[in-house]
Each structure stands twice: as C-alpha cells, then as structure tokens.
Amino acid sequence: MSAMALSVAVPDQPASRTPLAFGLLLPIALVNAIGFLAPVAYLLRMSFNESTGGGGLREAFTLASYLAFITDPFYLGLVARSIGFSLLITALTLVLSYPIALFIHRADAKWKSLLTIVTVSPLLVSAVVRTYGWMLILGDQGFVNGLLKNAGLIGAPLRLINNSTGVVIGLTEILMPYMVLALLAGFGRLDRSYEEAALSLGARPWTTFRRIVVPLTAPGIALGCLLCFVLAVSSFITPKLLGGGRVFLLATEIYDQAITLLNWPLAATMSIIVLVIFGLALVFYTRIVRALD
Amino acid sequence: MVAASTSFSEEGVPRIQSGIPDHLVLERLEKRYGDSVVVAALDLAVKQGEFIALLGPSGCGKTTTLRMTAGLVPASGGRIVIGGDDVTRLPPYRRDIGLVFQNYALFPHMTVAQNVAFGLEMRSVPKAEIAKRVAEALALVRLEPYGARRPRELSGGQQQRVALARALVIRPSLLLLDEPLSNLDAKLREEMRTEIRDIQRRLGITTVFVTHDQVEALSMCDRVAVMEGGRLIQFGTPFEIYERPRHPFIADFVGRTNKLSGTAGEAGFVAAGPLTLRAAETPPKGSAVTVMIRPHRIEIRPKRAVAADPRRNVVTGRIVRTTYVGDLFAYDVDIGPSTVQVEKPTTAGPQAFNQGDEVELEWAPTDTLVFRDGA
Numbered sequence: 001m002s003a004m005a006l007s008v009a010v011p012d013q014p015a016s017r018t019p020l021a022f023g024l025l026l027p028i029a030l031v032n033a034i035g036f037l038a039p040v041a042y043l044l045r046m047s048f049n050e051s052t053g054g055g056g057l058r059e060a061f062t063l064a065s066y067l068a069f070i071t072d073p074f075y076l077g078l079v080a081r082s083i084g085f086s087l088l089i090t091a092l093t094l095v096l097s098y099p100i101a102l103f104i105h106r107a108d109a110k111w112k113s114l115l116t117i118v119t120v121s122p123l124l125v126s127a128v129v130r131t132y133g134w135m136l137i138l139g140d141q142g143f144v145n146g147l148l149k150n151a152g153l154i155g156a157p158l159r160l161i162n163n164s165t166g167v168v169i170g171l172t173e174i175l176m177p178y179m180v181l182a183l184l185a186g187f188g189r190l191d192r193s194y195e196e197a198a199l200s201l202g203a204r205p206w207t208t209f210r211r212i213v214v215p216l217t218a219p220g221i222a223l224g225c226l227l228c229f230v231l232a233v234s235s236f237i238t239p240k241l242l243g244g245g246r247v248f249l250l251a252t253e254i255y256d257q258a259i260t261l262l263n264w265p266l267a268a269t270m271s272i273i274v275l276v277i278f279g280l281a282l283v284f285y286t287r288i289v290r291a292l293d
Numbered sequence: 294m295v296a297a298s299t300s301f302s303e304e305g306v307p308r309i310q311s312g313i314p315d316h317l318v319l320e321r322l323e324k325r326y327g328d329s330v331v332v333a334a335l336d337l338a339v340k341q342g343e344f345i346a347l348l349g350p351s352g353c354g355k356t357t358t359l360r361m362t363a364g365l366v367p368a369s370g371g372r373i374v375i376g377g378d379d380v381t382r383l384p385p386y387r388r389d390i391g392l393v394f395q396n397y398a399l400f401p402h403m404t405v406a407q408n409v410a411f412g413l414e415m416r417s418v419p420k421a422e423i424a425k426r427v428a429e430a431l432a433l434v435r436l437e438p439y440g441a442r443r444p445r446e447l448s449g450g451q452q453q454r455v456a457l458a459r460a461l462v463i464r465p466s467l468l469l470l471d472e473p474l475s476n477l478d479a480k481l482r483e484e485m486r487t488e489i490r491d492i493q494r495r496l497g498i499t500t501v502f503v504t505h506d507q508v509e510a511l512s513m514c515d516r517v518a519v520m521e522g523g524r525l526i527q528f529g530t531p532f533e534i535y536e537r538p539r540h541p542f543i544a545d546f547v548g549r550t551n552k553l554s555g556t557a558g559e560a561g562f563v564a565a566g567p568l569t570l571r572a573a574e575t576p577p578k579g580s581a582v583t584v585m586i587r588p589h590r591i592e593i594r595p596k597r598a599v600a601a602d603p604r605r606n607v608v609t610g611r612i613v614r615t616t617y618v619g620d621l622f623a624y625d626v627d628i629g630p631s632t633v634q635v636e637k638p639t640t641a642g643p644q645a646f647n648q649g650d651e652v653e654l655e656w657a658p659t660d661t662l663v664f665r666d667g668a
Contacts, residue, residue, distance in 0.1 A: 193398035196365050199385040200392035201412035201463060211411075215402045 040275070046268035055262030065269040075253075079273065082250040085167070086232035092172045093179045093228050094221065100176075101183035101220070102213075105190060116184065120177045127174050131241045134170040135161055138242075162244025170242040175231055179224040186220020218292050226285040230278055250274055316341040316499040317362070317467055322371035324357050324523075331357045333523040334371070342497040344490070346510035348534075349520035350546065358520070359469050359503045364388050376466050386415070388467075391460030391498075395472040397452045399444035405455050406431070406440035412463035430462035433492060450481045457489065461496065468493070468500040474509060486513055507547045511535060519543050536587070541664040544585045551633040553584040554666075563663055566630030570606050572661035581666040588636040590660040593624060596651040605655050612650045626652060 050060040069075045104115045122130060137143045138160035145157040160166055190213065198208040214221075236251040243252070250270055258267035317339040324332040332354040339345050347355040360366045362373055364385035373381045380388050399408050409430050413423045431437050434454035444452055453473060460468060473489070474482045490513050493500050504510050510517045511531040518528040519540075526540045527533075538544040545552075555565035557580045563570050565584055576582060601607035610628035622644055624635045635654060637645070646652060 189401060191396075191398070193394050193396060194400055196363075196385070197392065197394060197398040197400070197459075198411070199365070200363055200388075200390055201459070202386045202415035203411070204386055207415065212400060216400075 043268045043271050046264055047272050049265045049268075051263045051265045057264060065265040068266065069269050069273065075270075078248055078250055078253055079277075081248065082233055083277065085164070085249060086229050089168055089171045089175065089232045090225050090228045092168065093175045094225060096172065097176050097179035097183060097224070098221075101180045101187065104180070104184060105187045106192070116181075119180050122174075123177050127235075128237050128241075130174055131170055131238045134166070134173070134242060138166055138169065161242050162246055164243070164247050166242035166244075167239045167247050167249075170238045171232055171235055174235075174238055175228045178231060179228050182224035182227050183217065183220040186223050187217050189219075190216045215292075219289065222285055222288050222292070226281060229281055233274060233277055313340045313342065315339065316343070316376055317501065318372075318374040319358070319362070320372040320374070322358065322361060322373065323369045324354070324361060324366065325369045330523050332361070335520075335523075335525050337518055337525060337528065339499055339501065342499055344493050344500045344502065344513065344515050346514040346517045347501060347503045347520060348505070348507060348510040348517050348547075350505055353520040354523040355503045355505075355520050356471060359471055359501060362467075362501065363390055363392050363469055389465050391463060391465035391468045393453075393456045393460050393468075393470045393473045395475055397444075397456040397473075397476075399452055399455055399459070401444055403444075404440065405436065405442050405444065405447070408444065408455060409440075409459045409462050412459065416463065426462055430458040433461065434458045434488075449477050450485060453477065453485060454488075457492070461492070461498070466499065468498045470500065470502045472503055472505070474504070475506070482509075489513065511547070519547070521546075536590075536660075538585075538662060541583055541585065544662055544664070549588055549634070549636075550585045550662075551588060551631075553586075553631055553633075555582050555584050556580070557582050557663070557665075561658070563661070568608055568628070568630060570608075570661050571604070571658035572663045573659040575663050576665040583664045583666055585662040585664065586633065586656060586660060587662075588623070588634045590656050591633070591635045592655040593626070593635045593637065593646070594653050594655070595646075596653045601653075601655070605657055606661060607653060607655045609651065609653050612646050612648050612652060615644060615646065615648060617644070624652075626654060628654065 047065055048061050048063070050058045050062050050064055052058055100119060104112060104119065107115055135142075139145070140157040140159075142160070144160060145154070148154045149157070160169070194212050194216065195208050198212045199205070203211065234251055236255060239247055239249050240252050240255070243249075250273070254267050254270045254274070257263045257270065315338040317337075319335050319337040322332060322335040322337075323330070335354075335358060347358060349355045357366065361368045362375075364380070364383060364387075368381055371381070372379055375388060375390070385392075399405075400411065403411070406427050409427045410423050413426060418426070427440070428437065431440055434457055436451060436454055436458065439447065439451065439455075444455065447455065453476075456473070470489070474485055477485060486509060489502075502510070502514060511534065514531065516528060516530055517534045519526050519534060519542075521540075521542050527538065527543055529537075534543060535548055538547065544550050553565040555563045555570070557575045557578055558564050558569065559578060560575055561571060561573075563572055563575055563582055563584055570584060572584070596609055608628050610626040610633075612624055613627050613632060614625040616623040616625075617639075620639055622637045622639060624637070624646055625632050626635055633654070
C-alpha cells in the first residue's frame with residue numbers, strides 16, 4: 001500500500017534538474033551571505049582592529065584584543081562561567097523536558113498534536129515578556145516568596161532574582177520548548193514493544209529505562225543538548241534582566257563592551273570566542289552521534 | 294497437513310494424556326475497557342509441555358489474553374496461574390515467561406548476541422555462562438555466525454529466530470508467541486512453522502501461540518482454543534476443531550464449508566428443502582438450523598441405479614462448475630436447494646467429471662454438522 005503510494009508520488013526525474021535547484025537555492029543563499037556571512041567576516045575583521053580607549057577605533061591588524069582576553073583572568077573566568085552555566089542549564093532543561101517528551105511520545109495520536117502545541121506555545125511569547133514574568137514570580141514581593149511567607153516557611157524573602165539562581169531558573173524554562181521538540185524529533189526509534197520485551201526478559205522498569213529507553217532516545221538527547229547549550233551560551237536578555245547586572249556572562253559582557261564601553265574590537269573578539277565555543281560543541285555533538293550509530 | 298503433525302486417530306482421540314498436570318491456568322479471566330468487554334470470563338487450562346493456539350479473527354481478544362498472561366496489561370478480573378503460582382498481580386519481569394512479538398522487538402542498539410544475552414544479564418548469570426548459553430541458543434535457531442550482527446542486518450526470518458532464541462535462552466517456564474509468523478512471506482512461514490514446532494517439542498516447553506491463521510493453528514498445535522468476541526467458544530484438538538466444530542462460527546471460520554438452511558426433524562434427521570439428511574446430533578424437532586458439510590468429507594461418484602446405503606446421506610445432483618486448484622479438483626454440484634462444493638485430491642486421478650454430469654454425493658451422518666439458529 002505505502003510502496004504503491006510512494007511509487008505514485010515520485011515523478012519522472014527531469015533530465016536537467018540542476019539549474020532549477022540552483023535557482024531555488026539562490027534566494028536563501030543570498031540572504032545568508034548578506035545577513036550572516038558578511039557580518040561574521042566584518043566581525044572577524046573588527047576583532048583585529050585597535051581600540052584607542054574612550055570609544056576610539058583604529059584600523060589595524062593586531063592581536064591586542066585577543067591577548068587582552070586570554071591574559072585577563074576576568075575574561076577567562078567569563079568563559080568558564082558561561083560554559084558552566086550553560087551546561088547546568090542544559091542538564092536541568094533535559095531532566096525537566098525528558099518526561100514531558102516521553103509523555104507526548106506515548107500519548108494517543110489525537111492528543112499528541114495538541115500536547116505538542118501546548119508545549120511549544122511559550123515560544124509564541126517573546127523571551128523578554130517571559131523574563132519579566134519570571135521577575136514577577138521570583139521577586140522579593142513575588143508569587144513564590146509570597147506563598148512561602150504566607151505558609152510561614154520563611155521569614156525573609158529568598159533571593160531568587162538579580163543573581164545566578166534567577167538566570168538558571170529563567171533560562172531553563174525558556175529553553176524547555178526547544179528541548180522537548182528536539183527530543184521528540186529523536187524519539188522515532190522508541191517503540192513500546194522494546195520496553196515490553198525488556199520487561200518480559202526480567203528487566204525492572206528502571207533497568208528498562210536505563211538500558212533500553214535512554215539508548216534508543218540518545219540521538220534526541222544529543223540534539224536537544226546541543227541546541228540548548230548553544231542557545232544558553234548566546235542568551236542575552238534573560239541573564240541581563242534576571243541577573244540584575246550581577247551575573248557576568250559572555251553575552252552580557254559583549255553587550256557592555258560594545259554599547260557601554262564602545263570597545264568594538266574586544267566585543268568582536270569575544271563574539272569570535274563564542275563562535276569557537278559553538279564550533280567545539282558541534283564537533284563534540286558530531287562525534288557523539290557517530291559513536292551512537 | 295493435519296494428519297502430518299498430529300497423532301490422533303480419525304475418531305479424534307486426543308494424544309494429550311490426562312496424567313499430565315496443568316501448567317498454565319486461566320480462571321474467569323476478564324478484561325474490560327470502560328463498558329466494552331474485550332475478554333469475558335475466560336477459562337483455559339494448558340498442560341505441562343503442551344503447545345496450544347489461541348485462534349480467532351482480529352479483535353476477538355486473543356492478543357489481550359496473551360498480554361494479560363505476560364503481565365503487560367492488567368486483568369480486570371479472574372486469575373492467572375503459572376506452574377501452580379498465582380501471578381495475576383505480578384509484573385512481567387517476575388513471571389518467568391518468554392515472549393516473542395509480532396514485530397520481534399529486537400533491541401536495535403544491541404547486537405544479536407547482546408539481544409540474546411539481555412535476559413541472562415537481568416538474571417545475574419555469570420559472564421562465562423552467558424557466553425555459553427547465548428552460543429547454545431543461537432545454535433538452536435541455526436544462527437551461530439550472526440552473533441556480532443545488528444538486528445537490522447538480518448532478514449525477517451533470521452530476526453524471527455533471534456527473537457525466539459532471546460525468549461528461550463532464559464529457560465522460561467512458559468513461552469508466549471504473539472502472531473510470530475504474520476510478517477513473513479508464505480514460504481518462510483511454512484519453514485518457521487516446522488522449526489518452531491520442532492524446537493518446542495525438543496525443549497518440551499509449554500507454549501501459547503496467538504494466531505488468526507487457522508492453518509498455523511491446526512498444523513502446529515496440540516490443541517486449539519478458538520475465540521470470538523472475547524469468549525472461548527471451543528478448546529479441542531485440531532481434529533475436533535476442524536471436523537466436529539461445536540459452533541457455527543468455527544465451522545465457518547476454520548476451513549471451507551457448505552452451508553444449507555433447514556429444519557430439524559425426528560432425532561437424527563434434518564430437512565433441507567426437499568432433502569432429508571441424516572446427522573449424528575440434532576436439536577429438538579422443528580428448530581430452524583444451519584447445516585454445514587465440509588467439502589472434503591463428501592464422496593462423489595457417477596449417478597447409478599443401485600439403492601443407496603440407507604445409513605448414510607446420499608443425494609443426487611448435477612455438476613455446474615469444475616475448478617482445478619493444483620492439489621484439488623473442486624466440483625460445484627447443484628443438489629436442488631443449493632449448490633455444494635466437493636473437493637477431491639488431484640492425486641486420486643485425472644478430472645473425473647465435467648460440467649453437466651449427473652452425480653451422486655455421499656457422506657456420513659457424523660459429517661452433517663447441525664447448528665441451531667440463534668443459539
């Protein structure tokens with residue numbers, strides 16, 4: 001039946017498909033060249049310019065910004081903290097999203113699309129608005145502190161925003177829809193009968209989860225983690241607002257250097273460093289996927 | 294085919310001895326989803342070492358019964374006893390069963406050997422013994438050289454045998470097979486029938502085989518439980534199921550049959566139109582009945598003038614169609630109230646009758662199956 005449908009759906013291949021394919025690819029290639037490649041090239045060029053202090057800029061080919069970056073413990077700490085935070089947020093996002101994705105995957109077909117829409121619906125609201133929402137919920141007079149105080153569990157409000165706690169909570173929630181979608185995309189191989197087979201062979205539920213479910217969903221886990229890590233490292237608005245200027249990460253520092261201190265070469269250098277981190281994450285991901293296969 | 298793999302006499306005396314204890318007992322087993330009853334008060338006892346089939350059309354509750362036995366779906370009522378232990382409330386991993394799925398469910402991220410070893414690892418069997426038993430199990434299904442392959446690198450029949458090895462290597466007390474042959478092509482299916490039957494005999498393992506294919510059920514199993522609408526309607530040897538069905542559904546579902554409608558007459562007689570037929574068992578006089586006669590139980594010969602044997606059914610008719618089916622000649626014979634089909638093996642000689650020939654049909658009263666309508 002499906003084979004028949006397939007053979008019907010495949011049209012006769014025209015003799016010269018290449019010009020058409022090229023023509024169809026051209027618009028997006030142009031958009032990417034102008035909107036992405038050119039700015040990155042410009043960024044790279046900028047990182048070799050010289051800052052003359054107080055916002056001054058001189059065309060040059062110098063590694064001064066790179067040297068300044070790698071010799072300053074503050075900046076190196078920034079890299080370590082950004083990566084550490086992003087890994088923590090990625091791990092939390094994974095732990096919180098996995099059960100949701102599993103539940104959606106196992107739901108009846110009629111519920112599946114509804115549940116997926118509900119899960120990704122936060123993406124319809126901008127991250128700025130959601131971050132303000134978290135400020136209302138987590139603030140000293142916010143919902144969480146109010147609830148705990150009224151319950152008599154705490155005397156003084158817990159500091160949940162304007163510190164790293166707020167950043168972790170906010171970013172984890174903001175990234176969860178991406179993680180759920182990536183996990184669902186990678187759950188294709190997971191069939192209930194594998195779990196039933198494991199149970200019938202004497203595996204307890206936890207062992208079945210560890211030995212069967214996790215390995216079968218590993219491609220989704222890897223994809224989701226890559227996506228959330230990259231988004232966490234590059235996130236700016238949420239750390240800026242929920243960190244209250246007290247949480248220093250690469251993205252917020254790039255903003256400060258570029259907008260407040262007008263040191264464009266250093267800001268560009270840090271942007272290139274972020275790109276390098278993405279590249280490394282991608283290499284790591286590719287290796288994992290290859291090992292899984 | 295029936296005669297080849299079973300060993301009861303023509304009279305249907307079962308081979309199963311009464312001294313063998315029951316190994317699997319289902320007592321008033323029931324499954325309901327809301328108001329719909331999927332399995333209704335099912336009673337079934339399977340003897341130690343016996344190979345039984347749960348046979349029925351899709352939706353008859355046979356797979357649900359198997360899944361309840363495996364512990365994959367909870368029973369709504371009743372008891373499941375395996376080897377004397379009530380396992381009704383036990384999870385699957387504590388039931389000591391081997392299960393083979395319709396889609397095999399081989400773990401795709403493990404090699405064939407790792408798949409087979411999985412159940413032994415779960416039982417904390419020492420490494421050296423695992424290696425030995427995995428090799429034995431793969432030898433049993435003739436797949437020794439394939440241990441290092443991934444399941445997806447094997448053919449359907451090979452995957453099927455790996456699934457069987459994986460279920461058997463743990464030496465379960467009960468083997469459950471859920472439509473294991475339905476994904477194979479016809480030739481392979483026949484090979485696997487014999488292979489599964491041989492392995493089951495060799496190991497003497499109590500086995501429940503779910504199928505909607507009557508040929509599989511009749512040719513492989515010691516006894517066949519026919520289910521319909523969540524109920525068990527007959528449990529007997531393949532001979533009993535095929536030749537002495539106790540329910541019109543079975544006569545219709547299993548094998549081919551001729552159907553006539555009629556009325557019960559004096560004890561031992563039914564009237565079908567102008568014909569009066571002899572039957573071994575008949576309902577009370579006057580009841581509306583359906584009469585079924587298996588095409589292969591009818592003798593066919595040229596019409597002759599001599600008096601018919603009064604203890605048997607003899608009717609005359611005219612051939613309206615002849616069909617050559619390779620191993621069979623099928624003759625459609627108009628006998629008045631309707632047309633009946635008669636089958637003769639082609640080994641009996643060349644085609645004996647042609648369209649328009651006047652013939653005489655004869656069959657034993659025990660082959661006139663009479664079912665009271667609406668019962």
